[in-house]
Amino acid sequence: MATKRRGNQTVVFENGVHISGFGSIGAVSEQQGPLGEYLDIRMENAEYGEDSYEKAEMKMFRNVALHAIEKFGYSTKDIDFLIGGDLLNQIVSAGYSARELEIPFLGIFGACSTMCEALLLGAMLVDGGFADNVVCATSSHFGTAERQFRFPLELGTPKPPSGQITATAAGATVLSGIKNPFHLAVKCATVGRVIDFGITDPNNMGAAMAPAAAETIVTHFEETGRRPDYYDKIITGDLGSFGTHMMFDLISECGFDLGERHEDCGKMIYRGLPNINCGASGCGCMGSSLNGYFMKSLIKGDYTRLLFVATGALMSPTTSLQGESIPSIAHAVAIEKEEE
Amino acid sequence: MATKRRGNQTVVFENGVHISGFGSIGAVSEQQGPLGEYLDIRMENAEYGEDSYEKAEMKMFRNVALHAIEKFGYSTKDIDFLIGGDLLNQIVSAGYSARELEIPFLGIFGACSTMCEALLLGAMLVDGGFADNVVCATSSHFGTAERQFRFPLELGTPKPPSGQITATAAGATVLSGIKNPFHLAVKCATVGRVIDFGITDPNNMGAAMAPAAAETIVTHFEETGRRPDYYDKIITGDLGSFGTHMMFDLISECGFDLGERHEDCGKMIYRGLPNINCGASGCGCMGSSLNGYFMKSLIKGDYTRLLFVATGALMSPTTSLQGESIPSIAHAVAIEKEEE
Numbered sequence: 001m002a003t004k005r006r007g008n009q010t011v012v013f014e015n016g017v018h019i020s021g022f023g024s025i026g027a028v029s030e031q032q033g034p035l036g037e038y039l040d041i042r043m044e045n046a047e048y049g050e051d052s053y054e055k056a057e058m059k060m061f062r063n064v065a066l067h068a069i070e071k072f073g074y075s076t077k078d079i080d081f082l083i084g085g086d087l088l089n090q091i092v093s094a095g096y097s098a099r100e101l102e103i104p105f106l107g108i109f110g111a112c113s114t115m116c117e118a119l120l121l122g123a124m125l126v127d128g129g130f131a132d133n134v135v136c137a138t139s140s141h142f143g144t145a146e147r148q149f150r151f152p153l154e155l156g157t158p159k160p161p162s163g164q165i166t167a168t169a170a171g172a173t174v175l176s177g178i179k180n181p182f183h184l185a186v187k188c189a190t191v192g193r194v195i196d197f198g199i200t201d202p203n204n205m206g207a208a209m210a211p212a213a214a215e216t217i218v219t220h221f222e223e224t225g226r227r228p229d230y231y232d233k234i235i236t237g238d239l240g241s242f243g244t245h246m247m248f249d250l251i252s253e254c255g256f257d258l259g260e261r262h263e264d265c266g267k268m269i270y271r272g273l274p275n276i277n278c279g280a281s282g283c284g285c286m287g288s289s290l291n292g293y294f295m296k297s298l299i300k301g302d303y304t305r306l307l308f309v310a311t312g313a314l315m316s317p318t319t320s321l322q323g324e325s326i327p328s329i330a331h332a333v334a335i336e337k338e339e340e
Numbered sequence: 341m342a343t344k345r346r347g348n349q350t351v352v353f354e355n356g357v358h359i360s361g362f363g364s365i366g367a368v369s370e371q372q373g374p375l376g377e378y379l380d381i382r383m384e385n386a387e388y389g390e391d392s393y394e395k396a397e398m399k400m401f402r403n404v405a406l407h408a409i410e411k412f413g414y415s416t417k418d419i420d421f422l423i424g425g426d427l428l429n430q431i432v433s434a435g436y437s438a439r440e441l442e443i444p445f446l447g448i449f450g451a452c453s454t455m456c457e458a459l460l461l462g463a464m465l466v467d468g469g470f471a472d473n474v475v476c477a478t479s480s481h482f483g484t485a486e487r488q489f490r491f492p493l494e495l496g497t498p499k500p501p502s503g504q505i506t507a508t509a510a511g512a513t514v515l516s517g518i519k520n521p522f523h524l525a526v527k528c529a530t531v532g533r534v535i536d537f538g539i540t541d542p543n544n545m546g547a548a549m550a551p552a553a554a555e556t557i558v559t560h561f562e563e564t565g566r567r568p569d570y571y572d573k574i575i576t577g578d579l580g581s582f583g584t585h586m587m588f589d590l591i592s593e594c595g596f597d598l599g600e601r602h603e604d605c606g607k608m609i610y611r612g613l614p615n616i617n618c619g620a621s622g623c624g625c626m627g628s629s630l631n632g633y634f635m636k637s638l639i640k641g642d643y644t645r646l647l648f649v650a651t652g653a654l655m656s657p658t659t660s661l662q663g664e665s666i667p668s669i670a671h672a673v674a675i676e677k678e679e680e
Contacts, residue, residue, distance in 0.1 A: 002420070002517060003469040009444050011470045052662055080342070081531060088656065089429040091449050095654035099534040099667040104349050106457060106531065107654070107669075109431050109447045117446060121461065128468020129343040130351045148658075177342060191421060191446065194439040314435035314447070316428065318488075322392055327439040329447075 007223030021174030023067030024292035053143030068172035080131035111312030116331035120189035139170030140282030164281035171287030206243020208326035214250035237310035238266030240278035347563030361514030363407030364632035393483030408512035420471035451652030456671035460529035479510030480622030504621035511627030546583020548666035554590035577650035578606030580618035
């Protein structure tokens with residue numbers, strides 16, 4: 001077996017993959033929720049000074065990547081690769097940002113699992129000796145996602161209770177081969193398989209993604225030999241409240257109980273706000289929470305070991321119209337605070 | 341600098357990344373062209389036994405990946421990661437194939453540069469010790485691409501002379517850490533930056549992609565210290581005839597002359613057929629040519645060193661409608677026949 005693998009899906013980073021920068025951005029609702037105070041960049045509104053929501057999302061992606069890069073005084077020239085993607089067709093938020101940032105670009109698509117896919121690929125490139133510094137980034141925007149995946153915004157279509165609201169948010173992380181004063185490291189990751197339990201309702205993404213989250217989390221425990229209590233928190237991307245219930249049921253059938261250790265970014269972002277349905281979704285959900293609240297809490301010492309599990313629904317409007325069910329994926333990334 | 345880098349964009353694979361399987365598939369026009377006889381799977385028609393072109397493309401992706409995996413008697417259980425993508429929104433051809441293949445999945449998007457992006461990522465994962473075997477795959481289909489990016493097929497919209505025809509084709513490569521009787525290895529790769537010369541005409545993709553191809557090829561020579569005569573052939577993905585002319589002009593300004601060493605898969609696939617406009621395009625263009633004609637020619641000994649440069653246009657119909665120009669990218673991958 002390859003030297004840096006454990007089991008079929010888990011890879012370990014033994015040379016040290018250190019976090020040397022991070023950034024988060026959110027719009028107004030995202031600022032009003034409990035994670036809002038941890039955002040680095042606070043948008044005045046969803047337009048963000050641009051004449052389309054798509055251009056606003058590109059600017060969010062670009063600015064959050066720059067914020068992460070400049071945190072330690074790096075410039076874009078110090079970054080070997082930009083690894084990222086977003087929800088838009090042909091991942092244009094990432095692609096057009098890569099044009100402005102001028103960093104060699106590896107575009108990825110994992111729907112809302114993109115933040116963790118970017119981190120685990122970036123960590124493999126750094127640990128493998130192919131890069132000194134990579135920036136991993138993702139974004140989502142309610143205005144661009146709603147009109148691409150669901151209905152024109154002008155219709156004001158109400159959402160059913162199981163519907164989630166795409167977060168207007170983005171996040172970026174810089175991974176490096178050398179240590180730095182943050183003392184944060186990516187230690188291992190579990191790459192997900194595509195799971196499909198036959199859910200066909202695009203207004204119930206949480207239910208479609210819950211089986212993927214459960215499988216990746218259980219696989220991670222089995223392949224690392226860890227139990228849930230190894231981690232201070234196990235954080236899913238955006239299952240929302242229905243999806244979280246489903247995931248708990250599926251995981252408990254496998255003999256694991258996450259209990260109070262579990263958090264879901266989709267449930268956290270709008271907690272306490274009115275009309276939030278089942279919670280938030282979108283790549284920026286995990287992107288902004290991981291690079292905002294959680295990264296800052298790790299540095300403060302509130303947490304020592306976190307497992308991030310970003311989940312993505314891999315359908316398109318075309319596959320839904322053709323009667324296909326919704327396949328999903330989840331990738332897990334373990335981030336730990338190291339001894340100073 | 342990271343140990344396996346040369347310059348800013350080039351990575352080298354010193355531990356050995358060996359090709360242990362490959363497969364190619366094409367529809368009727370692709371079989372009629374000069375590369376047709378080298379295809380492993382020959383489709384009877386573009387429907388491929390399915391009731392939509394999208395489902396046909398998913399089946400092409402799945403079958404070509406399986407063909408590559410089974411070439412040496414591997415099964416899907418022997419493969420650590422599936423790395424792939426396609427042109428469709430949310431890369432559904434790759435995502436739904438990953439559901440059937442049940443291999444841990446890393447979805448990527450690089451438009452028509454996807455074959456080389458998958459190969460260079462896969463090579464880094466194998467060389468870095470994170471995987472024993474990975475399968476890299478991509479697909480495209482005239483029927484799915486035409487109606488997603490341009491016009492409903494029923495309109496029969498004619499193409500201008502600079503237009504290219506999306507190939508109904510796919511290809512897959514298996515990369516492994518151990519040697520095998522093919523004696524083919526991925527030796528190094530140059531990761532592209534996103535380049536934009538301000539082209540706004542989505543019917544002239546060759547012109548949009550030529551600057552990216554030129555930049556990546558020149559960077560590859562500069563960072564490796566090689567000259568064009570190091571390679572038997574330098575093969576671009578799908579610039580077509582107009583784009584190829586542009587690329588030659590741009591490269592000659594930098595002091596390099598590719599001359600007779602250059603081939604373009606987009607020009608090759610339909611060579612000699614009627615009504616081919618500027619040639620072929622699509623992820624399957626490089627995917628099927630690399631894993632069909634070129635791989636078989638390497639094994640026969642017709643070539644020893646090939647540089648594959650897949651080019652991708654990173655626009656979407658939405659960005660075109662919003663007046664944006666077309667940013668492009670090109671990734672280069674060097675494949676060599678080793679001593680037996």
